[in-house]
Amino acid sequence: MSTRVERDGDGPPGSLALALRLGGIVLIAAVTLVPVLVTGPVVALARGGEAARRHAWSRLTTLLTRLGPAFVKAGQVLGTRRDVLPAAMCDELATLRDAVAPLPAWRAREVLAEVYGDEVDTLFAEVDYAAVASGSIAGVHRARLASGREVALKLRRPGIERVMRLDLHLVRRVAGLVAGLPPLRGVPVVEVVDAMCAAVLGQLDFDREAASLARLRAELAVVPRVWVPRVVPEACRPRCIAMEFIPDLDVDAAARCSPAARRKFAASGLTAIYEMLFVNGFVHCDLHPGNLYFTESAQVVVLDAGFSVQLSERLRLLFADFFLNMAIGDGDKCAAIVVESSAEVRPDADLPGFLDRMADLVRRSHKLSAREFSLMAFATEMFDLQRRHGIHAASELIFPLLSLLVIEPTIRELDPQADFQELARPVLMKGRFSSR
Template identity: 25%
Template sequence: MPKEIQNNSGSLSSKHRLAQIIAILKKHHLTKGIDPVKLRMILEDLGPTFVKIGQIMSSRQDMFSERYCQELTQLRDNVAPMNMATIRTVVEDEYGTDLEDIFMTFDQVPLGSASIAQVHKATLRNGKQIVVKVQRPSIYNMMERDISLVRRAIQLLRLNEVLGSVVDLNIVLDEFWQTAKEEMDFLNEAQYAEHFIKLNEDLLYIGAPHIETEYTTSKVLVMEYVDGFEIDNRDLLLKNGYDNHEIAVKISENYIKQIVDDGFFHADPHPGNLRIRDGKIVWIDFGMMGILKREDKDLMKQAVLAIGNNDTQQLADVILVLGVHEDRIDYTLFYDDIENFMQHYVSMDLKDMNLGDAVQEIFTIAHKHHISMPKGVSMLARGLVTMESTVMHLDPHISIIEVAANHVAGHILKDLDIKKELSTTGKKVYDATQYGLNIPIQLSELIRMIMKGRIKINLDIMDSSVPLNSVNHMVNKLTVGIVSAGLLMASSLLCTTQMSPQFFGIPAIGFIGYMTAIGLGIWLLITVLKERKYRK
């Protein structure tokens, strides 16, 4: 049975809701530790807000280990649909008029129901078939309150102390709330859809539903109804004259274009958000879009080329520049992990690589070294893995990473107006030109890292940063020995004078120097003997 949204809404007072949250956490004995299954069950029990949080967490392979992400992908919205009376109230409050004044027909059975909104098919008064996305009443206040209450529960139960090695709950809540606020303003989704249409208007094989801006508000979104064939229905597509291989190639190329060229990509490209209609691949549902900054797009190109060229140094540098890492990193170990990753894939053809496995492995390395990725990059990783699954269903022989590598390489060759068959001399000129073009980008990244206090100097001493502690002890002992010898020499010189006051016929300052030198010598001798005993 789906859980009624009222179980997690304003019908409960904040006091009672907090008690409910704490009771659920205690029921699962969260203070005794956590595992992936327990976390999923807790989120399900806490209700729609937390199911949504779990869905976001499942995409953050850089923050959570693979087993947590895999388990959280099983979370599904399990919310009872709103009744027609509630839908009518929301729509009429937004429009300030009766529902029948806007819509000629309005299907009472929803096309879909989720934690934030519900979708219905309808017809405008002008006869145009559309879909209406209606936001659940008070969902913003309910989610805002739940986030606030769970922060209090974290403090009361000291959960960050228990779960610190697994996840920083406050970071997860911050990211969720930022994402949820954007998703709950349907004007954002309308703008995203229009921007997507503009970026792809020159591609005859790509389409998107028209947004009825006149009828769209922050809580009601009205767009063109898209029929056509579901993209995962291979047999029906073949029966109607479509070539599954061609669809797979074109959708792959378009998705790589969205990432590399536009920096604006669909973050949830599962089959339910794609249709084939009148010879076009139609993208729908723009509630979750990824945005990459210009420098991040350039870094994505470098990452693709690094994997294609087996360039460990370049891939490691891309990850370090992209990621956020507050803690000290063992750079030697990090580069070794990237080297092992590259060695695993170096013997493979690009078409044989499994993008999902490669992305997961890179994020696992990042997680191991406490490197977290920006929101756009983590959304990109999830989007690529989802797209690979969608494409593989159409044609198992299509490789997303091969399409990406060819796209990036094609752009570079096109920009520099160089033929594919480069002579040895020409290739050297091309490589030199590429390095020259990268210098301003690298300088920009260097300055940005310095300003953020993230610049690191990677000294490869004794194969790891761990032996640096031994070097530090050696320097300390050497310093003590030099100071001790200096004090002995200075005190001996003072003994040749008649300086007063004196102690046992020796100038007092000289006597203090002797005692200090003897004390330091004894400490140094004891330290050396202890270390020798420890080594034995």
């Protein structure tokens, strides 16, 4: 994953900046987590050890939210690593939301002037400086080009890169220290954190995201009813992406549509993910409801390609083979593929035990009806088996699995009867056996 971005600051963070930020983190962590020493035992006595652990992980998500955008995004990515982290912890990390107040209109005006310089008055006929959407990295503004064309401007927050680099630098240092602790020996702490940092920093690279959007638009053109906004290259800058403006996006639009339309939405959304995973190997990993919309004209709209990854050809084929064999219930083959695609098999790994239990999981899942089958339940059990038997998944493989887990609740809400395995079959055949 590329992490090349235009710098908002002057080089790497200095020692003083690191020390001050570290002191702030320690203070916030103490205020947030120390009370758990009192409330944790109370919860354990009243509701049991599992409830106490969930209470502790809940306070962890509160801490990450208070620490800021780098930690929120890091927590979101780490929450996918169910092969090395407890499931209850991952469940809590999955609740992290990237909700930040937009820049004031006067500040957005200043930032756009900084980004476009003298061109701002000639390139744009009109700009709405009140954001129509906002996250920790960027806000989105509606604008009209001098040509009359309406565009959406994804404008990066000023100074956000320096803040995130500073925080992630500290995260890497801490990871290097804790990796040597006895409870974490054998766990690929540094590798997991490095992959997480790369994923977070990749979302700052707007040149890369613009290219990713253009690529997704081209590759998903074969999926009926899927709409990826067109990038407007002449109005893009390293800190701002200009794209086609899609009006009237509403997270509740699907609820107003007929059951038949909702089933079409579900099929199109799943087919789009499968096309990314099995055919092209280029995957949008963050299709939560803020990035995936459904329109009353029966379109599925895909936005925000900042968190996209390219699978190697080897892992694309292994991923496709896994799902193909899962669709026919070949548990032994699926188990072997998981081991083949892993980043590491620990010296003390129980390989025979893992192969037996993984094969059994696939066979049990194959017998479930569409309503009973849950990707989340399947992935949680698979990752738990990997963690307990010493099989560490490749970081590259975690992100495409994340794309499926993120979209599953939306698909289930649209069509409770959606058959994830059956809908995958034609795309699997295309991706596995046709020439690319």
